[in-house]
Structures are given as C-alpha cells and as structure tokens.
Amino acid sequence: MKIDKSIIKELSDYLDEFNLTEIEITEKDTKIKVSKNNVSISNQPVATSANIQTGNENVSKKPNVKSGMEITSPIIGTAYHAPEPGAKKFVEVGKKIKKGDTIMIVEAMKTINHVPSTADGTVKEICVEDGHPVEFGQTIIILE
Structure with a gap:
C-alpha cells in the first residue's frame, strides 16, 4: 500500500488550525486517522493497521501568544x-x-x-x- 504523505501532513495541519485532538478520513477501502500523537492507517478488507509516529515532535513551534x-x-x-x-x-x-x-x-x-x-x-x-x-x-x- 502506498501512503500519500501529503494527506497526513494536511490532516496534521488541520489538527492545529482547528484545535482538534484527532481527525479521520475514509476513502474507498483506506481509512486514515491522525491524532496529536500518532497516525493510524488501515485497509478495511485486510483488517490490518499500522501506527506511524509523525515527525512533529522535533519541530519547534512558536507559542500561540494571545493578549487580552x-x-x-x-x-x-x-x-x-x-x-x-x-x-x-x-x-x-x-x-x-x-x-x-x-x-x-x-x-x-x-x-x-x-x-x-x-x-x-x-x-x-x-x-x-x-x-x-x-x-x-x-x-x-x-x-x-
């Protein structure tokens, strides 16, 4: 199975943009679930899944400073x-x-x-x- 990393990156960006803890997308027989700590990809007919750690832990983020x-x-x-x-x-x-x-x-x-x-x-x-x-x-x- 070929994994489109751009989809995982886009879903990871949505987590931050909308302040979510997890998001899931299903297309045909593939389900991709991204949460703050991992990504889960599974094919329904095969009933297997794999956890993939995203590289976001090493990326330094600017704190979201809000005054008021x-x-x-x-x-x-x-x-x-x-x-x-x-x-x-x-x-x-x-x-x-x-x-x-x-x-x-x-x-x-x-x-x-x-x-x-x-x-x-x-x-x-x-x-x-x-x-x-x-x-x-x-x-x-x-x-x-």
Whole structure:
C-alpha cells in the first residue's frame, strides 16, 4: 500500500488550525486517522493497521501568544455568529460589549446555547469562524 504523505501532513495541519485532538478520513477501502500523537492507517478488507509516529515532535513551534481577555466555549458544538443566517452578528471586531451580552451561539445536539460574555471589553479578535466546530474550553473571542 502506498501512503500519500501529503494527506497526513494536511490532516496534521488541520489538527492545529482547528484545535482538534484527532481527525479521520475514509476513502474507498483506506481509512486514515491522525491524532496529536500518532497516525493510524488501515485497509478495511485486510483488517490490518499500522501506527506511524509523525515527525512533529522535533519541530519547534512558536507559542500561540494571545493578549487580552479570552472567552472560551462552555460546550462542544457548532458556533454561529448570528441567531440565524443573514441576521446581524452578535459581535464584531471593535464592538464594545458588557458582561452577560450574548457573543455567540453554540448548537449542540439540535439545542441552541447562548454564550454570554464573561467580562466587559472591546472585541479584539473572533477566534472561530461562523458555522465551524468548537471544543469545550476553546478560545472563541478575545477582548481588550
């Protein structure tokens, strides 16, 4: 079996970009699963698998330094910037908000959860794109 290393590299990049712990892709009879510590590749008909260590452990990474007050997601789900498609966004970069204002909604299991601001401030950065998944504790907004 020939392994396309570019797919593994691309999936590894997604782990960092979306702050995930693992990601899996299936094409025909090949399944590739990449997690923070290993890559697993298996062919379903043969029912074999191999663990491959990625070379990311030796690569020095710049720490992701963020200044300001971070507001994190209280739950796992899909983040939305507005109450419905086409509606006005809850917050935008540069907008002043108060503690308790809804900054985003996170949909989990068909339930809409309003995420309130935990502090007063001005929105410096929105860290998650509209309609993208978020994990518990992931930074979603940074305030000044």
